Amino acid sequence: xxxxxxxxxxxxxxxxxxxxxxxxxxxxxxxxxxxxxxxxxxxxxxxxxxxxxxxxxxxxxxxxxxxxxxxxxxxxxxxxxxxxxxxxxxxxxxxxxxxxxxxxxxxxxxxxxxxxxxxxxxxxxxxxxxxxxxxxxxxx
Amino acid sequence: xxxxxxxxxxxxxxxxxxxxxxxxxxxxxxxxxxxxxxxxxxxxxxxxxxxxxxxxxxxxxxxxxxxxxxxxxxxxxxxxxxxxxxxxxxxxxxxxxxxxxxxxxxxxxxxxxxxxxxxxxxxxxxxxxxxxxxxxxxxxxxxxxxxxxxxxxxxxxxxxxxxxxxxxxxxxxxxxxxxxxxxxxxxxx
Numbered sequence: 001x002x003x004x005x006x007x008x009x010x011x012x013x014x015x016x017x018x019x020x021x022x023x024x025x026x027x028x029x030x031x032x033x034x035x036x037x038x039x040x041x042x043x044x045x046x047x048x049x050x051x052x053x054x055x056x057x058x059x060x061x062x063x064x065x066x067x068x069x070x071x072x073x074x075x076x077x078x079x080x081x082x083x084x085x086x087x088x089x090x091x092x093x094x095x096x097x098x099x100x101x102x103x104x105x106x107x108x109x110x111x112x113x114x115x116x117x118x119x120x121x122x123x124x125x126x127x128x129x130x131x132x133x134x135x136x137x138x139x140x
Numbered sequence: 141x142x143x144x145x146x147x148x149x150x151x152x153x154x155x156x157x158x159x160x161x162x163x164x165x166x167x168x169x170x171x172x173x174x175x176x177x178x179x180x181x182x183x184x185x186x187x188x189x190x191x192x193x194x195x196x197x198x199x200x201x202x203x204x205x206x207x208x209x210x211x212x213x214x215x216x217x218x219x220x221x222x223x224x225x226x227x228x229x230x231x232x233x234x235x236x237x238x239x240x241x242x243x244x245x246x247x248x249x250x251x252x253x254x255x256x257x258x259x260x261x262x263x264x265x266x267x268x269x270x271x272x273x274x275x276x277x278x279x280x281x282x283x284x285x286x287x288x289x290x291x292x293x294x295x296x297x298x299x300x301x302x303x304x305x306x307x308x309x310x311x312x313x314x315x316x317x318x319x320x321x322x323x324x325x326x327x328x329x
């Protein structure tokens with residue numbers, strides 16, 4: 001049977017035009033019967049079903065993402081603010097003020113490693129809250 | 141019955157019960173899409189969860205140009221396709237008759253009488269549809285199982301309507317040929 005005839009049969013079935021199907025030739029009616037069988041099968045529900053608490057689990061995860069962001073946002077802003085002020089202050093002292101630091105001169109030499117160290121701690125905290133904590137909550 | 145717009149507004153304003161309602165209304169659709177496209181049963185539930193979390197995340201960007209369910213189906217389709225790409229499972233292209241035959245060889249060992257009992261018809265067809273190429277599976281699922289019209293399927297898959305029509309025709313013809321072959325073989329035995 002050629003594609004045109006098959007297309008016609010499929011079209012009639014899509015339209016549910018069984019009267020037109022009954023007027024087809026015997027060969028075409030046989031094909032239409034097979035297609036009907038296929039259509040029924042295609043309308044059958046797949047076996048896969050979601051767990052009964054699916055909606056609750058998704059809502060809990062969405063809530064957890066919301067609260068994680070609510071916790072992180074001020075935390076990140078505070079850390080960034082402190083680092084910005086500290087960097088600005090150190091830069092200002094570096095350029096404009098020459099003072100004898102005495103005992104603190106050793107500490108002063110380490111000012112940038114200290115700033116980067118604090119920044120690294122902040123980033124680790126951030127990673128902990130965004131990646132590790134969210135994965136942990138996902139797992140439970 | 142709550143409208144799409146009212147439901148979306150409630151969810152955006154933080155009503156999690158409304159989000160739960162959205163999940164309940166669309167979980168069947170998402171489960172169908174994901175289960176038809178993803179073979180691995182262990183990944184399906186998690187993928188469905190990810191789809192709804194993405195829906196929740198992107199909901200404020202939904203512009204009501206389509207039905208909410210069509211938009212959700214689009215996210216489910218894209219998410220499943222991304223999963224298949226990650227797993228390096230081909231999603232485009234036609235299927236060779238021979239390949240389809242070799243992948244469905246188990247079918248010819250079944251008794252044709254059983255085919256016509258409801259359960260076996262269902263099992264037989266589910267197995268046959270599972271072996272179709274991803275794009276064929278997508279269009280037949282959206283058309284036959286979800287009852288979507290061609291323009292809606294176009295929105296979900298971003299395939300031109302003519303391609304969708306062609307996929308539908310060829311998928312159904314392929315399945316019919318397999319069924320016919322099976323029945324002829326059984327009759328000859």
